[in-house]
Amino acid sequence: MLHVPVTGSSESAAGEGFLSVRGLNKRYGDFIAVDNLDLDLPKGELVAFLGPSGCGKTTSLRMIAGLVPATSGRIVVGGRDLTTVEPYRRDMGLVFQSYALFPHMSIAENVAFGLKMRKVGRAETEQRVREAISMVRLTGKESHRPAQLSGGQQQRVALARALVIRPSILLLDEPLSNLDAKLRDEMRNEIRDIQQRLGITAIFVTHDQAEALTMCDKVAVMNAGRLEQLGTPVELYEKPQSPFVASFIGRTNRFAAVAKNGAAELAGLSIPTPAGMTGKVEVMIRPHRITLSAPADGAPCHAVEGVVTRSIFAGDILQYEVVAHGATFLVEQGTAAHERPLEQGSPVRLHWLMSDTYVFGAAA
Template identity: 65%
Template sequence: MQPGFLSIRSLTKRYETMVAVDDLNLEIAKGELVAFLGPSGCGKSTSLRMIAGLAPATSGTISIGGKDVTQLAPYRRDIGLVFQSYALFPHMSVLKNVMFGLEMRKVPAAEAERRAREAIAMVQLEGREDRRPAQLSGGQQQRVALARALVIQPSILLFDEPLSNLDAKLRDEMRSEIRSIQKRLGITSIFVTHDQVEALSMCDKVAVLNGGRLEQLGTPNDLYERPATAFVASFVGRTNRLSGVAEGDCISVGGKALRAPGASKGKVELMVRPHRMVMTAAGETMPDFGSEPINSIDGEIRDVYYAGDILHYEIDAGGQVMSVERTTSGGETPVSPGSAVNLTWRVADTLVFGAAQ
């Protein structure tokens, strides 16, 4: 494995009998933005804290730019950290909050103020330098926290679920702003999140963690289209899961024969993305897939709900519930619950994994 600018080798964290992070290995190139994605308790924040030096590693090494920093104190690692809770000093102005890290590094006052004002301008908070955190919105406070992390010009920038306290609109704005600033400055960054939309839309690569272990590292496209495990397939994006028995590339699901590329022998889990399935009700025209091999299964609509741009259908297919999404075009009448339907999708869109034990 080619060493990265940030190199994490066999990183492990144990708390008595519990293993929070288990043998994590990652190589992150200079300038990359990598997400640590996973459910609560998967080890992503613990990994970030070890990289920052806020939690000692039980074993393993952390190197930045070829230098082993595993045993160094946090302030000697040249790392900027943006917290979920902002962690601003309530009695200080915006300017003083941003200058704080520079003052601790004994940067001369005039230079510290100049750099702080530049960082404040970078996050579009000019004119608010004299305000206290309580006088700012949540989004503005997060911008101050970002400016404070950037002003020290760190080699590595770490984000610990920084957008989770913001409303949906502000999260969208801050996603774009953080990504734009990170790309412009070329700072190697790690972004911890449990939100797959943040991970897929912002980051160059995504490390999916589960139970303290790395399930897969790849580009957003790799993870979505070529998930390495059933966990990755189900956690990254929505998916339908069907249980079946495979014999070669043929899978028996509730007495129905389906096909999948690379299926093996024995019990398997078959997965299909809801938006890759086409639902056809009575009187509707069957879609034309050309010469592509397809899978098809019959079912009955159990429920339907409207989500603006999407109609979500829940379908009973031989005792297994499947979800299908239809894009709304305006004015259409949803197919009613109880209606018989056919579900069709490309064999190439079928994912198969060994059955969970």
């Protein structure tokens, strides 16, 4: 069982976070959807569950919400064990990918639905609905139906409906995947601003690493039902603990090599390996950490001669494929005004810092 504690709050420092998950499992026959998920999340943070399709992130969220029963394990919020508590008694707000708005209801009626189910008084309901609609910048559209709104506006309604009940935890299941790129950027900022303003604990499920890295305090990277690593965006990017995390978070060059006597050979270079590591390894270097100019004097680095085999202009970056000693490197550099990409066949010298080289034991 992998236990990755989150530090940085009085609750997590004591051994349990505001949301504490212990040994959470979900099995469908022989298929393991979630495998011993064990983590603590502090109060007031936005945490992403990030991973590819089928990794268990949505199933984990739905177990926390109570929509899917756990095969085993415990879910505790604020010291209260919710493992077998009905979903509507868990005090959680949910925002779905599909918005899940009632088409025959007005925006105000959609937002008020959760309060109506909780039998909140009329005057208080009206006040809280006004506040929630104002919070998501939809004042004046209270009488509209969902079909009269854009996709981004409908997602704001879904967010207001989740927040109006004043939940202890906000759960968002890929809420931006149906929006275009510009709207996604806008909604990222809006969700983050609202979450910080309210100080609410939130979990954001996504397969988009840009959403996870730009929005969230911490990111839980999942793979094949297991938690690979939990940390801040900077920790995950700069100090990945597995080949999967290194390759899933950002782009990377990935090479197979063999470690022997404290080093592995790559493109004619001797790459230092962690103490005691022998046999098959994976060497990884991020493309934008490789440069084509002379290294700074005295900087410890790896350098190799190569030839450009492909160049791609991508607006803000130039991408090069460079073959060096039989190995193909992807190199990315920022563009400058009127800069001409290097032509195919151009000889180049690649270099990168030792600190930008990751070496992991290869999977058996």
